Amino acid sequence: MSAAALLSELNARGFRLIANPPAVRVIPGSRLTDADRQAIRACKAELLRLLTQPEPPPKPEPPPTVKASPSPSWLCPHARVVWQCGGCTVAYLAEYDRLRDLGASPDEAESRALASLADAPAALSTTTAPTPAPPAPLRAPLTRPEPELEPAVAAELARVWPEAERLGWPHSLIFGNRFWPVEARGLACLLDTGDRLGAVTRDFIAIVKKDGAVQRYRKCHA
Numbered sequence: 185m186s187a188a189a190l191l192s193e194l195n196a197r198g199f200r201l202i203a204n205p206p207a208v209r210v211i212p213g214s215r216l217t218d219a220d221r222q223a224i225r226a227c228k229a230e231l232l233r234l235l236t237q238p239e240p241p242p243k244p245e246p247p248p249t250v251k252a253s254p255s256p257s258w259l260c261p262h263a264r265v266v267w268q269c270g271g272c273t274v275a276y277l278a279e280y281d282r283l284r285d286l287g288a289s290p291d292e293a294e295s296r297a298l299a300s301l302a303d304a305p306a307a308l309s310t311t312t313a314p315t316p317a318p319p320a321p322l323r324a325p326l327t328r329p330e331p332e333l334e335p336a337v338a339a340e341l342a343r344v345w346p347e348a349e350r351l352g353w354p355h356s357l358i359f360g361n362r363f364w365p366v367e368a369r370g371l372a373c374l375l376d377t378g379d380r381l382g383a384v385t386r387d388f389i390a391i392v393k394k395d396g397a398v399q400r401y402r403k404c405h406a
Contacts, residue, residue, distance in 0.1 A: 188234060352386060375391065
């Protein structure tokens with residue numbers, strides 16, 4: 185018996201061999217038979233070599249094999265483009281489910297369902313997936329209507345408009361009647377019935393309130 189075979193047999197029987205040159209120590213030694221001792225003596229040199237040589241590094245485990253889930257790119261034998269043959273995908277899934285209901289294993293059902301596609305008519309390859317519906321159009325933003333001006337306020341604004349336009353005032357800064365947003369806020373927002381407009385300059389327009397107070401509406405405020 186070779187030293188390797190003897191070492192394997194003794195390990196299988198529950199013995200542990202330890203190199204202790206020039207001897208070989210066996211645990212538990214009390215269970216050794218005379219034939220075991222004789223075989224160890226005959227192979228002692230080779231046993232010492234086997235017990236003292238470094239153990240080879242463990243082999244790296246191969247990465248686990250992940251089975252790809254069914255996808256149209258490989259289910260369809262008629263087309264090379266994903267989703268180009270939607271009919272084959274439906275046919276495969278229906279055949280796979282039918283075979284599983286009949287008691288076939290998953291692997292068997294898969295292989296038989298794929299084999300059935302080889303005999304499918306070539307017309308299936310022209311089946312395409314339905315075209316998705318176009319997205320719904322965006323709703324137009326809600327806009328508030330311009331509030332109506334009091335007749336007296338509108339008349340006062342119309343009175344000074346020719347001069348204000350000549351001096352470079354835009355129409356929105358005179359007749360804008362919405363307080364928000366700021367860019368829509370014009371002189372009309374500041375006038376009440378009974379107010380009068382005074383001096384009109386390039387930089388401001390004077391507002392004479394009913395109580396006699398004078399305010400200045402500046403172009404830079406708009």
